[in-house]
Amino acid sequence: MTGINLHGIWAIYRFEMARTLRTLWQSVATPVITTSLYFIVFGGAIGSKIDAIGDVNYGSFLVPGLIMLTLLTQSISNASIGIYFPKFTGTIFELLSAPISAIELVVGYVGAAATKSVVIGLIILITSAFFVDLRIDHPVAMIAFLVLTSVAFSMFGFIIGVWAKGFEQLSFVPALLITPLTFLGGAFYSIDMLPEPWRTVSLFNPVVYLVSGFRWSFFGAGDVSVGWSLGVTGFFLLLCLGLIVAIFRTGYRLKN
Amino acid sequence: MQSILSVSQVSKTYASGQKALEHVDLEIRRGEIFALLGPNGAGKTTLISIICGIVTPSSGTILVDGHNAIRHPREARSRIGLVPQELSVDMFETVAATMRFSRGLFGKAPDKAHTEQVLRDLSLWDKRDAKIMELSGGMKRRVLIAKALSHEPDILFLDEPTAGVDVSLRRDMWKLIGSLRARGVTIILTTHYIEEAEEMADRVGVINKGQLLLVEDKAALMKKLGKREMDLSLVEPLSEVPAGLEEWHLSLEDEGHRLRYVFDAQAERTGIPSLLRKLGELGIAFKDLDTSKSSLEDIFVDLVEKR
Structure with missing residues (x-):
């Protein structure tokens, strides 16, 4: 057998998607309800007291930020549990003994986790249309950012899943790193609204670039230029890819 | 006769400094049943795990049907099926789904006829749509065997196949191993039940403290050392x-x-x-x-x- 183990990739992808479908209610209903609550509280109740940002009213302004917030946390938790669980139950022996390369394994796991994130992102987008007026200036770029971010953060999640030695560590990074970075990354405001030095400090937060680029695809304007956004997203993607290659080269926390 | 599996000078020292294997040489003949005997902690599972690619050896080479298991893992691994000692199964999957998963993972297109044959041989056909978590321990062990056989391997590793298994299932297992051998599958099993090796094996290897003490034809061994x-x-x-x-x-x-x-x-x-x-x-x-x-x-x- 040579070439690519397509059956193997498909088997993993299907297995992971089946896992999602088993918990369909939790997978889909939770983000929908959570974002609806955000729209009611921030968009409706508080948002009506907030001025429009640029020419975009606050409710609409929230949409890209909320999608991004969910995308990051969902991608990480999906992919990390996907690879952590076989480690936990011991079924990883089969993955390690199978004639499947590291890249094929990652394509299966990350592909499935990213698919789920993109679907959830689109569901939130549709849900938001019930609450606010939606405007998408660059739909192709919007989809590209959605997919790229999902893939990058699913890879990041995969790395966390390999690294984690317990369920506690599994939720450590999303809760203590990603959620704060997203809240401080302009998900709910434009960083132009921040006083100095916080505005400059924010520019060191990679999530700012992700949210900004995504927001640009909706309203044609963001906190930073779209080129920077694309660059940071691409850089993060390559960084995660490099880490994954290193993990499999050395067998780090997968093999003795 | 060319051996189907050739292990030479394989050593393993774990990161903890524990020496699990020391310069192990082993040739497995095509189509035989080989029993690896040894007390707990002798290095049986480590040796199997190295051959299957789950543990990286510190040194040594492994050839599976002529393919270097470390440099060309794809060719080597697709020929091997492994039934681990632990009952590690996906609890939420059904029997048929987990077998389809294993077959796909090893790069093979689905084959309903083969899947059915394996499930019937293992008396699992009636349970094909049952979730694995609903099965008894003995059934779970059979599911692991079904998964290992799903991709039609030439070599089957059984790590302590009958540990914690009742007498009737043990007899069934022995019968199954016999029928696999009849089909030309090479079988390597580890056990610390000597009875098992005596019952089934063509050749026996004895391992202790990471060293292979002897490899011998079972009958010859019993003749030579038998009193x-x-x-x-x-x-x-x-x-x-x-x-x-x-x-x-x-x-x-x-x-x-x-x-x-x-x-x-x-x-x-x-x-x-x-x-x-x-x-x-x-x-x-x-x-x-x-x-x-x-x-x-x-x-x-x-x-x-x-x-």
Whole structure:
């Protein structure tokens, strides 16, 4: 057998998607309800007291930020549990003994986790249309950012899943790193609204670039230029890819 | 005959500094049943895990049907099926789905006929749509075997296949292994139940403290190392071995009720007729006579303790 183990990739992808479908209610209903609550509280109740940002009213302004917030946390938790669980139950022996390369394994796991994130992102987008007026200036770029971010953060999640030695560590990074970075990354405001030095400090937060680029695809304007956004997203993607290659080269926390 | 699996100079030292294997050489013949015997912690599972690609060896090479398992893992691994010792299964999956997953993982297109055949052979066909978590321990072990056979491997590794399995399932398992061998599958099993090796294996390897002590044809091994015993149940108990019987090195057992003679099964002259004559001369009467062969277990214990 040579070439690519397509059956193997498909088997993993299907297995992971089946896992999602088993918990369909939790997978889909939770983000929908959570974002609806955000729209009611921030968009409706508080948002009506907030001025429009640029020419975009606050409710609409929230949409890209909320999608991004969910995308990051969902991608990480999906992919990390996907690879952590076989480690936990011991079924990883089969993955390690199978004639499947590291890249094929990652394509299966990350592909499935990213698919789920993109679907959830689109569901939130549709849900938001019930609450606010939606405007998408660059739909192709919007989809590209959605997919790229999902893939990058699913890879990041995969790395966390390999690294984690317990369920506690599994939720450590999303809760203590990603959620704060997203809240401080302009998900709910434009960083132009921040006083100095916080505005400059924010520019060191990679999530700012992700949210900004995504927001640009909706309203044609963001906190930073779209080129920077694309660059940071691409850089993060390559960084995660490099880490994954290193993990499999050395067998780090997968093999003795 | 070309061997299907060739392990040479494989050593493994874990990060903790524990030496699990030291310079292991092993050739497995095509189509044989090979039993790897050893006490717990001897290195059996480490050796299997290295061959299957789950553990990276510190040094040494492994050829699977001529393919280097480390440099060309894809070719090597697609020929191997592994049934691990632990009952590691996806609890939420159904039996049929988990088998389809395994087959796909090993790069094969779905084959309903083959899947059905394997499930029927393992008496799992009726359970194909059951979730694995609903199955008993013995059933889960069969599911693991079904997964390992899903991609039609040439070599099947069974790591302690009958640990914690009831007697009837153990018999079933032995029957299954026999039928796999008939189909040309090479089988390597580890066990610490000597009975299992004695029942099934063509050849036996004994491993202890990371070293392969011997590899031998089972029958030859038992012949070579096998001793036979003859027990005579006496009518009158004796307090000591009577004078005149020194040349047979007899021992008294069971508080003087039995006289035991240990002899080499291979020797041309066993010394039995002359012993019986001598006993008659001395007037020592016996009511029963019993001979027994030493089992693989005796040989094994002898070997492991000697080193």
